[in-house]
Amino acid sequence: MSETAKTEKMEPDFDKSGGLLPTVAQDAETGEILMLAYMNRESFQKTLETGQVHYWSRSRKELWHKGDGSGHVQIVKSIYLDCDQDAIVVKIEQVGGVACHTGQRSCFHFRHVSGNDYEVID
Amino acid sequence: MSETAKTEKMEPDFDKSGGLLPTVAQDAETGEILMLAYMNRESFQKTLETGQVHYWSRSRKELWHKGDGSGHVQIVKSIYLDCDQDAIVVKIEQVGGVACHTGQRSCFHFRHVSGNDYEVID
Numbered sequence: 001m002s003e004t005a006k007t008e009k010m011e012p013d014f015d016k017s018g019g020l021l022p023t024v025a026q027d028a029e030t031g032e033i034l035m036l037a038y039m040n041r042e043s044f045q046k047t048l049e050t051g052q053v054h055y056w057s058r059s060r061k062e063l064w065h066k067g068d069g070s071g072h073v074q075i076v077k078s079i080y081l082d083c084d085q086d087a088i089v090v091k092i093e094q095v096g097g098v099a100c101h102t103g104q105r106s107c108f109h110f111r112h113v114s115g116n117d118y119e120v121i122d
Numbered sequence: 123m124s125e126t127a128k129t130e131k132m133e134p135d136f137d138k139s140g141g142l143l144p145t146v147a148q149d150a151e152t153g154e155i156l157m158l159a160y161m162n163r164e165s166f167q168k169t170l171e172t173g174q175v176h177y178w179s180r181s182r183k184e185l186w187h188k189g190d191g192s193g194h195v196q197i198v199k200s201i202y203l204d205c206d207q208d209a210i211v212v213k214i215e216q217v218g219g220v221a222c223h224t225g226q227r228s229c230f231h232f233r234h235v236s237g238n239d240y241e242v243i244d
Contacts, residue, residue, distance in 0.1 A: 011238040022144040022158060022209075031153025033202075036144055036209040048234075079234035080155075083222055087144075087158040089230050100205055108211050112170075112201035116133040 013085040014041040020056055021086055025066075025099060028077035028091035034099035035107040037064075039088060051076050053090055072096040135207040136163040142178055143208055147188075147221060150199035150213035156221035157229040159186075161210060173198050175212055194218040 012021050020038040027034055037055040039047070043063055046054040050065075053074035057064040067073030074092040081088060100107040110118040134143055142160040149156055159177040161169070165185055168176040172187075175196035179186040189195030196214040203210060222229040232240040 005241045005243060007235060007239050007241050008232070009238055010232065010240055024146055024155060024158065026155060033146060033148060033155070033211050036146065036204060080230040081232040081234065081240060082158060082229040083224050083226070083231065084229070085232075087229075089155050102205050104205070107204040107206070107209075108202040109205065110130070110132065110203040110207075112203065113129060116131055117129050118132050118203060119127045119129050121127060 010081070010085060012039070012041075012044060012081060012088060014044075016084075016086045020058065021088055023053075023055065023088040023090060025053060025074055025094075026089055026091050028093060032106060033108055034092070034094055034105070037066075044088075047076060047079075047090070053092060067095060070096070070098075072098050074099070132203070132207060134161070134163075134166055134203060134210060136166070138206075138208045142180065143210055145175075145177065145210040145212060147175060147196055147216075148211055148213050150215060154228060155230055156214070156216055156227070159188075166210075169198060169201075169212070175214060189217060192218070192220075194220050196221070 019040050022036055023039045024036050025034045038058055040056040043054040043056045053066045055064045073095045077091045079090050098105055109121050111121050113119050141162050144158055145161045146158050147156045160180055162178040165176040165178045175188045177186045195217045199213045201212050220227055231243050233243050235241050
């Protein structure tokens with residue numbers, strides 16, 4: 001039951017959520033979720049223009065070219081928008097294999113075990 | 123190079139982001155990202171207690187037992203927390219195969235093509 005793909009004019013709705021939309025970086029090859037950060041309009045445009053992921057750093061309050069410094073840039077393979085146009089998924093190639101500033105591959109390296117216990121995973 | 127798993131007392135930091143943490147539902151089998159919604163402390167606790175995903179509906183401002191009504195509940199397989207403790211991934215089994223209220227499998231059914239054009243994917 002395949003719906004014919006149709007092209008629609010739309011874009012992320014940066015009028016929502018104070019202009020910052022949660023953006024999930026997913027490994028394009030493995031499907032692993034590597035990190036979640038935020039994009040504003042400027043970082044989204046920069047991402048489109050450069051083909052490398054740019055976020056908005058909420059802590060530093062500035063445009064954040066991911067990997068600038070470490071070299072662990074994220075190369076865009078494809079970009080997805082959700083039904084409400086207020087969340088973004090970027091499928092990427094993670095240069096250097098490391099997305100997290102802790103040196104782990106994924107930022108999601110705590111797995112819930114029970115109660116409020118988590119175990120660290122590789 | 124396997125780090126020995128260690129167990130840590132921690133939990134999502136609901137003092138951040140106004141008490142609402144972005145939560146990604148990922149198909150536990152395929153790795154597909156199905157939706158992104160928000161959890162507050164209450165919905166997180168309900169999720170742990172019941173083994174089915176509960177979110178906080180930002181539009182209705184109420185606890186949201188996903189699939190209550192449609193039957194498309196999300197059965198928790200595992201839960202992950204990121205390095206900043208302010209984003210959550212739940213790996214789930216999507217009952218009925220449909221996560222999106224539009225009837226699509228995933229809410230992320232708009233794929234960016236060029237400029238502000240998106241094509242609808244199944």
